[in-house]
Amino acid sequence: MKITEIRNKLIEKELKVTPQRIAILEAIIKLHNHPTAENIIDYIRNNHPNIATATVYKVLDALASNELIKKVKTERDVMRYDAVIENHHHLYCSESDRIEDYTDNELNELLEKYFETKGIPDFKIEDIKLQIIGKFTKTKK
Amino acid sequence: MKITEIRNKLIEKELKVTPQRIAILEAIIKLHNHPTAENIIDYIRNNHPNIATATVYKVLDALASNELIKKVKTERDVMRYDAVIENHHHLYCSESDRIEDYTDNELNELLEKYFETKGIPDFKIEDIKLQIIGKFTKTKK
DNA sequence: TTTTCAAAAGAGAATAATTCTCATATAATA
DNA sequence: TATTATATGAGAATTATTCTCTTTTGAAAA
Structure with a gap:
């Protein structure tokens, strides 16, 4: 998935395109096995050391409520995120x-x-x- | 559900019968709409003001791992509990x-x-x- | 009934995921 | 490039849940 594609997804949903949102959405797509917020934070901190934890949660909420990602709940504890939106x-x-x-x-x-x-x-x-x-x-x- | 029945459920699972366990299991059965730990605590505190929060969680875990109740996860946040064990x-x-x-x-x-x-x-x-x-x-x- | 002791409960501190607050920065539009 | 609503950063706050450690208790055995 190219960054332009991610950018377009955001634009379609009328979300402002920010480096944080691109990085986070890209991370969820790459980390396919339904990453936790922590997995995502670890991943993006490599390239973007300055993204705040609260930002990640805020972006995840924004993406989920615009149906660009899904929240997945496990029997165990933490919330996990899924880039696949088509029904599955x-x-x-x-x-x-x-x-x-x-x-x-x-x-x-x-x-x-x-x-x-x-x-x-x-x-x-x-x-x-x-x-x-x-x-x-x-x-x- | 009579208390004797609850008592028997515990005995069947070789769990010690304690007032706390009875109260909590009874609460989950009465509060049918899949109560949270908090709902349960509120409910039992009426009759048993001294049951500790940690005890409630410990009892819930014990009941769940002995299949007397089920943990139910929601898209939203907290864990909820279900007295119905049959497949549903x-x-x-x-x-x-x-x-x-x-x-x-x-x-x-x-x-x-x-x-x-x-x-x-x-x-x-x-x-x-x-x-x-x-x-x-x-x-x- | 009393004794015994592993298991359970109590109290409150600790933890950890998530959210909040608010000052600052930045994307998108004109 | 100036404007403005929106997003971000930082760290404190919140909250559900777990941990630790001491005390109590259920129930089996004497």
């Missing part, structure tokens, strides 16, 4: 902190069809996310 | 903190069948939980 699910390792994205349009259609006919009483569905818990049988590439 | 999904309100349980065995079977034939490469599924995000069309009874 998550694979959680039951033994470690590893999280992977899982995209499956066939499944999405199946669920959509299922709830279309069945529905949930007194509830209007907007989005469905699966948390698939289990074990990875290969280590990360 | 969650309905999240996109506008408030409300969370409800959603049990649907037909859906569970559908998912099981789907993944049985399809599978996920390099991943052994242990459990699947749906986070269904949307809006409640009725206020809570």
